[in-house]
Amino acid sequence: MNRMPVIVIGVFLTFLSSWLGLVAYPYFNLARYTPVVDENTGDINPPPLSGLAERGQQVYASAGCIYCHSQQVRQIGYGSDLARGWGSRPTVARDYMRESPVFLGTMRTGPDLTNIGARQPSAMWHHQHLYQPAVVSPGSIMPSYRYLYETRKIEGQRSAEAIDLLPPDNTPEGYEIVPTYEAEALVAYLVSLNRNYPLPEAPEPPQ
Amino acid sequence: MSAILAHPATVTPEMEKTRRALIDESTRLPVILFYGSAVFWLLIGSLLALLASFKLNEPTLLNQWGWLTFGRVRPAHLNAVVYGWASAAGIGTSLWLMARLCRTPLRHSKLLIGAAIFWNIGVLLGILGILSGDGRSIEWLEFPNYASFMLFVAFGLIAVWAILMFRFREPGHIYVSQWYLLAAFLWFPWLYSTANILLNFQPIQGGGQGAVNWWYGHNTLGLWFTPIGLATAYYLIPKVLGRPIHSYYLSILGFWSLALFYSWNGMHHLIGGPFPAWLISASVVASVMMFIPVITTAINHHMTVRGNFQALKWSPTLRFTVFGAMCYTLASLQGISMAIPSLNVVTHFTHYTVGHAHLGLYAFFTMIMFGAMYYILPRVVGWEWPSARLIRWHFWLVAIGIGMMVVVLTLGGLLQGLALLDPDITFMASLDYTKPWLFLRSISGLLLTAGHIVFAVSFTLLLLKAGATRSEPTLFATDQDRQPEPLNA
Numbered sequence A: 001m002n003r004m005p006v007i008v009i010g011v012f013l014t015f016l017s018s019w020l021g022l023v024a025y026p027y028f029n030l031a032r033y034t035p036v037v038d039e040n041t042g043d044i045n046p047p048p049l050s051g052l053a054e055r056g057q058q059v060y061a062s063a064g065c066i067y068c069h070s071q072q073v074r075q076i077g078y079g080s081d082l083a084r085g086w087g088s089r090p091t092v093a094r095d096y097m098r099e100s101p102v103f104l105g106t107m108r109t110g111p112d113l114t115n116i117g118a119r120q121p122s123a124m125w126h127h128q129h130l131y132q133p134a135v136v137s138p139g140s141i142m143p144s145y146r147y148l149y150e151t152r153k154i155e156g157q158r159s160a161e162a163i164d165l166l167p168p169d170n171t172p173e174g175y176e177i178v179p180t181y182e183a184e185a186l187v188a189y190l191v192s193l194n195r196n197y198p199l200p201e202a203p204e205p206p207q
Numbered sequence B: 001m002s003a004i005l006a007h008p009a010t011v012t013p014e015m016e017k018t019r020r021a022l023i024d025e026s027t028r029l030p031v032i033l034f035y036g037s038a039v040f041w042l043l044i045g046s047l048l049a050l051l052a053s054f055k056l057n058e059p060t061l062l063n064q065w066g067w068l069t070f071g072r073v074r075p076a077h078l079n080a081v082v083y084g085w086a087s088a089a090g091i092g093t094s095l096w097l098m099a100r101l102c103r104t105p106l107r108h109s110k111l112l113i114g115a116a117i118f119w120n121i122g123v124l125l126g127i128l129g130i131l132s133g134d135g136r137s138i139e140w141l142e143f144p145n146y147a148s149f150m151l152f153v154a155f156g157l158i159a160v161w162a163i164l165m166f167r168f169r170e171p172g173h174i175y176v177s178q179w180y181l182l183a184a185f186l187w188f189p190w191l192y193s194t195a196n197i198l199l200n201f202q203p204i205q206g207g208g209q210g211a212v213n214w215w216y217g218h219n220t221l222g223l224w225f226t227p228i229g230l231a232t233a234y235y236l237i238p239k240v241l242g243r244p245i246h247s248y249y250l251s252i253l254g255f256w257s258l259a260l261f262y263s264w265n266g267m268h269h270l271i272g273g274p275f276p277a278w279l280i281s282a283s284v285v286a287s288v289m290m291f292i293p294v295i296t297t298a299i300n301h302h303m304t305v306r307g308n309f310q311a312l313k314w315s316p317t318l319r320f321t322v323f324g325a326m327c328y329t330l331a332s333l334q335g336i337s338m339a340i341p342s343l344n345v346v347t348h349f350t351h352y353t354v355g356h357a358h359l360g361l362y363a364f365f366t367m368i369m370f371g372a373m374y375y376i377l378p379r380v381v382g383w384e385w386p387s388a389r390l391i392r393w394h395f396w397l398v399a400i401g402i403g404m405m406v407v408v409l410t411l412g413g414l415l416q417g418l419a420l421l422d423p424d425i426t427f428m429a430s431l432d433y434t435k436p437w438l439f440l441r442s443i444s445g446l447l448l449t450a451g452h453i454v455f456a457v458s459f460t461l462l463l464l465k466a467g468a469t470r471s472e473p474t475l476f477a478t479d480q481d482r483q484p485e486p487l488n489a
Helices: A004-029 A051-063 A123-131 A181-192 B013-026 B028-057 B070-101 B109-134 B145-167 B176-201 B206-241 B248-262 B266-270 B277-289 B291-305 B316-339 B341-347 B351-381 B388-421 B427-463
Strands: A149-153 A175-179
Touching: A004 B176, A004 B206, A004 B248, A004 B266, A004 B277, A051 A181, A051 B070, A051 B109, A123 A149, A123 A181, A175 A181, B013 B028, B013 B070, B013 B351, B028 B070, B028 B109, B028 B351, B028 B427, B070 B109, B070 B145, B070 B176, B070 B206, B070 B351, B109 B145, B145 B176, B176 B206, B176 B248, B206 B248, B206 B266, B206 B291, B206 B316, B206 B351, B248 B277, B248 B291, B266 B277, B277 B291, B277 B316, B291 B316, B316 B341, B316 B351, B316 B388, B341 B351, B341 B388, B351 B388, B351 B427, B388 B427
Parallel strands: none
Antiparallel strands: A149 A175
16 A cells, blocks of 8 residues: 555545444434423423523533433343333433533443432432432442532521531531532532433333 | 565665664654653543542542542543543654654654644643533543643644655655554544534534544544554564564555444444434444454464564563553453443443453553653663663553453453342442452552653653663663664664
């Protein structure tokens, strides 16, 4: 092979084939979804995120949650995702139309979070878990997200947003733990994660 | 295929030696800039890796600061070693190989010096960006836009330079290493710009992002690091042994089959995920077809070294390079097996994949880069490595370190994967299975880091021209059968 043009053209064409298949095809076919209106309930699916949850999506990215948590319920025959109760159906491309960046994930050091809002709908549970993960979930190696919380001196009454810590509570006497705006946003996003709504292309599997 | 050693009849071996020395000298500043910064980022990347690994052993470690949380330290590690270390080491090696193989002194070195500066500012901004919370959480593309833009500018300068070098090359044979380098230098800017535009600058909907993400992630390994690693092995193995590559035709087959099949591999990272079945199947098929380039290259390299394995005893370059080339075969065969859905269902989402990534990027690519540095730096600096003992320590620390890391992550990952597969085993039990293996992984990381510190010391001493003046290269063995490896070879 002593002809430069042959090498350059070959290198160009082989790569172009994958660019067409794995980039152009997804661009035109997996990234042009619109939401579906459920005829029975009138719900828009997937539902739009609140402004706070949208901000929480960015906190999720900034904290790097994806390095331990996936957000995909795989097809039947691929693992125990459905049997573990991580969702009522496998997820499809439309489920992610409002996600950017998308948090599909490649690691399960922690459980899948596709539908964590359905499993744990309580905001207080999430705050407790983010602040003291090993207390809420014994054996967990999730780090504490203490940096998203403020230790504030109680002046007069305890503030309404302060989180109820479980023992051992090492907060100094007269102080309280209050979520920052970012913590509130992250929890709003986590609570919003519920993809058990119906979609025409994703029927629930028979039990 | 002995063309790299061939020269017109009118050129005497002495003239050829002088010319090689001039070519080597012309690459000095750019090569030292890329290599020096690569070693710096290797040390930073190792420290970030250790911290991330320790945090999985002891999650309360340094958890009061957001910028040292696990979810930032881990991608900071990956980007420091992928862009700061491996890419810069690969670029440094490629520059030198291009000058040597185009048989012309390096031209327009200002372009490269500019590129090295942009590249390092980009990596620095990127790492600080990730740690301060600007990371994008897109695997392999975590750098915020202000950092990836700098890398792109740097790469643009390098690509322009590469085209100029090819234009001014001495006419004649194009060696196999040049095919790979040319391809890598055309593929990577295309890959990097497409992925950054569709994921970071003008993000498309989430449903399509996963496909673009893994098209990029897998091709960074397959069409950037792999061609540079193979180009280096194809040059260094015959060079050190003084014999030609076994088969020209196997080289051609290996090259084109890699170009065609590797680029289609990416979707095997998404098996079972929310994508059309044909897309995943295409990648599974392409992954299995990778058997052709992998086995072709393995046979070609093996047959070249065959009968000369004793050379591994004396040549540091050859020992690191052959270690890397063998691990290329291992990593690729393992990768093929992991793309088969019935095995993928066990290994996906586990530390097994992390082990595989280190087998590819470290045991294959990084080891070949070490081999290249041991060969190239003395020629560029005009000074031999100061101590064979340091090189020996470096080799054994990293060889044992990476071997241990891959084994413990593979075993821990298999236990984790089998537990995850069985819904009767609690999730927490799948995590408990990994804990002892993650502890051993930290130990292996300490060995690797120690090896990197030894290498950095050796590297610094060489740049300072420390130690006695040597007329012969620094080799391991003192045995009588070692062959001389002249400086200008």
